Amino acid sequence: MFSTLLFIFGALITFVISQECVPYSSPYDFSSGYPTIWETPTSDDFNTDEFQQVYNSIDWSQVPDIEPHQVVNGGLDRSNYPDSDPDCWWTYEQCSAPKAPGLQPDITICPEPETWGLTYDDGPNCTHNAFYDFLSENNQKATMFFIGSNVADWPNEAQRALTDGHQICVHTWSHPYMTSLSNEGVLAELYYARKAIKYVCGVTPLCWRPPYGDVDDRVRAIAQQLNLATIIWNLDTNDWDMEPVGSETPDQIDANFQSFVNMGQNGTFANSGCIVLEHEINNGTMSKAIEWYPKIKSAYQYVVPIATCMNITQPYAETNYTYPSFSEYTGTD
Template sequence: MFSRVLPVLAVSCAVANAHHAAAPYHLVARQGTSTTSSASHAASTPAGSASHSSSSTTSAAAPGGQTPSSTVTVSFPPGSTASDAVPLDKIVPIAVQPTPSGAPALPDISTWSAMQSGYPSADPTWIADVKNSGVSIPTLEPRYFDPGADNCNVPANQARAANNEKEGYWTCGHYVRDTDITECTTSKTWGSSFDDGPSDSTTKLLAYLDQQKIKTTFFTVGSAVYWRPWTLQEAYMDGHQIAVHTWNHHGLTNLTNDEVIAEFGWTKKIIKDVLGVTPVYFRPPYGDIDDRVRAIAKAMDLTPVMWTVTGDVDHPFPFDTFDFSVPGGEATATEAVGQFQKLIAQAETLGKGFIVLEHDLYWQQVDLAVGYFLPAAAQAGFKVVPVYECAGQELVNAYIETRTTTSLPGGSTGTNSTGGTSGGTGTNGGSTGGTGAALPSLDAVKVVLAAVVAGAFAVAAAL
């Protein structure tokens, strides 16, 4: 039943991260250079180079207490000439206070070991918690969903097309509820968000954001955090908002209740273990959500964040940079920039702010963000902010442990507007949610992870 939610990483992601599992780097270390042959990567500058514009000197003590015959002077080179140089104010102790006021101390993950930390370990109480939450889960059958398909035109979904609005189905029709965050509260405000990290490329993005004094929201994939907890800590300590993007990046309407619970539960757990705090925001992969998924999310204290879509059902205009189409060759970088120019023009006509979808999984996506999208946003006069600020909230209210209010962002009343037929909690399409059905065993999880890691190293060695 739970085979689809075992933590099987995509081969491309596993290959990209395999070397990191073997040699984790320091919390605050940033990528200064890139190994790619792209022109933009060749021109990239180490983070914080401006902070090392001057040299300093020190005298070396003579060994054994002897008086030195002459003073030895050591000159520290500017950061721009030292590829490993990190701004000194970024080299902080593990126990430094995290950004959100009142947050717990940052967990010490210096001994983190991917294959020994036991992730993900299923917690059967998640199912019971959802059952006892008081939230009624609509009895909607799981939908057909394939990331590479035209999901609105497959027979199974066409047969339910008349119910799309009633079920709040976003994938076909972009139907939303009052509890969804879909836009910003003030005009000329750009709700910035990056999905699918942390990855190798996230550190370059963090360096740029730090240089430009921009904060964003990272919707993180739990299985990626598994391999890069240090990168997540760096983003969090830099003051960026961390949110949930599920464990395996599945289309959620295709999963059973228990599988959705596992996707949320595992991701919330690993984020808390790495950061000490638990996010209250999430974004469904591919935007795939309906009222059943919304209800499960609400029962697990999660608020949906989409991206802005204007127009109508037949002629929608999503505020999607389409950067995800570039790494695989479905679109060129030039085409992505062209789409972005249309996005800017559309944004100028809105009376409210908007939320933009970007990604930090591949270097092509980050290069587009730091070289084109974010500079263009600043040039156009938009205020780039993380989602919590876009929704009129404070950073402390982005996490369970620090929030000062339980009101949902964006002025929601906290009641979930659900469609479909109201039914008992935890039952749908053969799912046994609410009955205490067992989640995957830890031993089974470790076997799958071991196979994935071995395969990743084998592929990487062949490259």
């Protein structure tokens, strides 16, 4: 048995979970037809007949000729990039309105006023049962950005998200800086993550979020030809950087949440809503999500997944999955 201890408003709550994070056998075989789990796809993955068919389906004349960026000391090198930001590189100055023709703008806000767009990156997490129980008990749906390698490692946990009614989107196969990859690398990260979700959950997502927000017009163009809308955020809790994994204290993360709650109370989002970056990356981030949820619900009129706030009722390529519109979800018909 595995127990998760959470302090919520001074009360100790114990969630007892069976066999969490213990590898298990499943009918899903990722030993062939996929890159190595948690490794960036390589030329071996590019040279298969399957991938070549996908590669040849892309109209590469519609993909801007942009050189990949270099990763230096764990981050992207911006030193020689033009101040004019010709490639709408989000990492440079958070550009979300593409400059290349024919590309759809990134989704960065919920158009509905006083609305918190609820999103969680980096799942499925093998310890998320208590967190998903909490969401279910509150009849709360969210948008989950799943890493393909996590889906391969934890297929039952991925399936629970769909069963519970959450929206599933792609968050790449191995969580790289996407603008640092070749065209083949970008395509493989998106394609194999989407394929893993389809294999395990039976749905083909129509949305994705770039790790670290790292996207430019070249990457957007490839994603768009895979029918993947790019979703970013306009508020970042920075929960991923919380101690002991990261460098920020829990108090600093609390201050971020509190400032966003204040925005919900002071009219900042009176005309349109926000999309907030949170993570199910570990028990610390999920505990913070649970702790702050009541205050978020109190400060914002609506807390909804991104499909709902964008009035997307069919968030997958498969038409047998229909989600409620904003008015249906919120009861504002």
